[in-house]
Amino acid sequence: MKSLKLGWLLLFLAALGCLLAGSLLLGRTAISWSTMLDAFRQYDESNAKQLIVRTERLDRAVIAATTGAALAVAGALMQALTRNPLASPSVFGINSGAILFVVLGTLLLDIHDMSQLMWLGFAGAALTALCVYMLGAVGSDGMTPMKLVMAGAAMTALFASMTQIILVMDDTGFQDVIFWLSGSVSGRSLDSLLPVLPFLVAALMAAFLMSGAINVLITGEDIARGLGQRTTIVKIAMGLTVVVLAGGSVGVVGSIGFVGLVVPHLARAFTGNDYRWLIPISAVMGADLLLLADIGARFLIMPQEVPIGIMMAMIGVPFFVYIARRGVIRD
Numbered sequence: 263m264k265s266l267k268l269g270w271l272l273l274f275l276a277a278l279g280c281l282l283a284g285s286l287l288l289g290r291t292a293i294s295w296s297t298m299l300d301a302f303r304q305y306d307e308s309n310a311k312q313l314i315v316r317t318e319r320l321d322r323a324v325i326a327a328t329t330g331a332a333l334a335v336a337g338a339l340m341q342a343l344t345r346n347p348l349a350s351p352s353v354f355g356i357n358s359g360a361i362l363f364v365v366l367g368t369l370l371l372d373i374h375d376m377s378q379l380m381w382l383g384f385a386g387a388a389l390t391a392l393c394v395y396m397l398g399a400v401g402s403d404g405m406t407p408m409k410l411v412m413a414g415a416a417m418t419a420l421f422a423s424m425t426q427i428i429l430v431m432d433d434t435g436f437q438d439v440i441f442w443l444s445g446s447v448s449g450r451s452l453d454s455l456l457p458v459l460p461f462l463v464a465a466l467m468a469a470f471l472m473s474g475a476i477n478v479l480i481t482g483e484d485i486a487r488g489l490g491q492r493t494t495i496v497k498i499a500m501g502l503t504v505v506v507l508a509g510g511s512v513g514v515v516g517s518i519g520f521v522g523l524v525v526p527h528l529a530r531a532f533t534g535n536d537y538r539w540l541i542p543i544s545a546v547m548g549a550d551l552l553l554l555a556d557i558g559a560r561f562l563i564m565p566q567e568v569p570i571g572i573m574m575a576m577i578g579v580p581f582f583v584y585i586a587r588r589g590v591i592r593d
Contacts, residue, residue, distance in 0.1 A: 267539045270532040274546040278327065281553040285323035286315050289560045293319075322447040325455050326556045326570070327549035329447075329511040330521055332462050334548025335469050335541055336507035337522020338529070342476050342537065343500045344398075346410050347527070348582070351387070351508035352519030354410070355417035359390030360512035361443065362421045365428055377457040380513040387509030390417050391501060445518035445571020447556055458510040465506040466545060472499060473537040480535060518571045520578020521548055527581075551577075 287293045293311050300306070301315040333351060340349035351357050363386030367373040373382070397413035425443070475496045478486045486493050511518070525548045526540065533539040555573040562568045 267533055267536075267543070271539070271543050271546065274543060274550060277550050278546055278553070281550055281557070282323050282327065284557055285326070285553055286319045288557055289314075289319065290565050317451075321452045321455075322450060322556065323553065324452060325450055325514060326447045326552045328455060328459065328462060329515045329518070330548040330550070330552025331466065331545040332507040332511045332548070333518065333521035334525035334529075334544040334551070335466055336504045336511075338526040338537070338540055338544045339469060339476075339500050339504050339507075340522065341526055342480050343497060343504070344410050345480070348411055348523065349414075350520065350522035351504070351511075352517075352521075352578075353418075353523055353582070354390070354394050354414035355421060356387045356390045356394075356504070356508045357512050357517050357519060358418045358421035358425075359393075360384075360386040360509045361517050362386055362425050362428075363389075364513060365425050365443075369428060380458050380461075380510060383513035384505060384509040386421075387505045387512070390421065391505055393417055395501075443517060444569035445516040445574070446567075446569045447515055447552075448559075448567055448570075450515070455514050458514055461506050462510050465503045465510070468499070468503050469507075469541050472496065472503070473541050476500070476537040477535075480537075516571060518552070518574050520574050520581065521552060524578055524581050525551055 283298070286298050287295070291311065291314055293315060297309075297311045298315055300309075301312040305316060306312055336356075337350040340351065340354065341347055343349070360383040363382040364379050367379055367382040373379060394410065394413045394417055397416065398410040400409075475491060478489055478491050479493060479496055483493050486496075508522075525544050529540050529544040529547055533543055552570065552574075555577070556570050559568040559570050559573045562573075
């Protein structure tokens with residue numbers, strides 16, 4: 263069984279390599295293999311196609327892969343933490359909260375430094391996670407999957423409305439924040455990723471290191487406590503990791519939903535509920551999915567591009583309906 267899971271991981275890693283190459287080769291301007299290789303071996307700034315590879319497509323490929331992995335792992339952790347198969351940063355409003363804070367910082371505080379916007383994204387994600395948890399725990403019956411979904415929907419609607427109000431008050435700043443509202447990797451450079459990258463890498467490593475503890479936790483809190491696990495500490499660590507992964511990703515690429523919902527469910531088809539394998543495979547599959555969506559976004563309405571956030575919504579909404587129709591939301 264372990265060798266089978268390792269085989270799947272290697273297969274998805276191979277797919278990641280192919281998609282990274284595809285991201286460099288495909289688009290409105292076709293790039294040949296020889297041109298792509300020369301862009302790294304014998305870079306010539308006067309060659310327009312090599313310039314596209316090095317200054318545009320390489321950056322967006324790395325950003326898409328990194329944030330895709332982060333959002334997918336965030337979703338996997340949220341589903342374990344809440345015991346809710348519909349949990350993800352977008353469904354529970356965490357992305358909307360991070361977006362609201364980024365918009366506030368950009369338009370009202372005139373903040374454009376990526377490192378400062380990153381902290382605003384973290385703060386918005388943390389506030390939303392706390393609000394959803396508190397709303398979901400209200401009532402004598404405690405926290406239930408249905409109440410968490412309703413709380414997440416309420417926070418998403420609230421923060422989206424507040425964002426729209428801010429844009430109405432300052433409509434001249436709409437162009438400054440449209441990138442974060444629609445979600446996109448187009449036109450972004452590695453300079454926007456580098457301030458966030460150490461936090462995302464640390465959070466991904468933390469998620470992997472917690473995988474054994476998560477396996478114990480999902481068997482039931484009573485069993486976990488009986489085995490000596492400090493469940494409260496594990497839950498807090500999981501929550502903080504989700505905030506870093508989701509908030510940091512929003513700060514870089516804006517609002518891209520459903521990666522954290524779709525990918526963990528797909529990964530379970532290959533790993534089951536063993537988080538020691540689910541987390542790394544979700545990370546690789548998340549990178550694969552966002553790269554695939556980015557490549558598709560270039561061709562859907564050529565010569566224009568569809569924002570990658572819209573591409574993911576086209577994939578994620580039917581999947582959300584499918585999961586809900588299976589009857590997984592129960593009190």
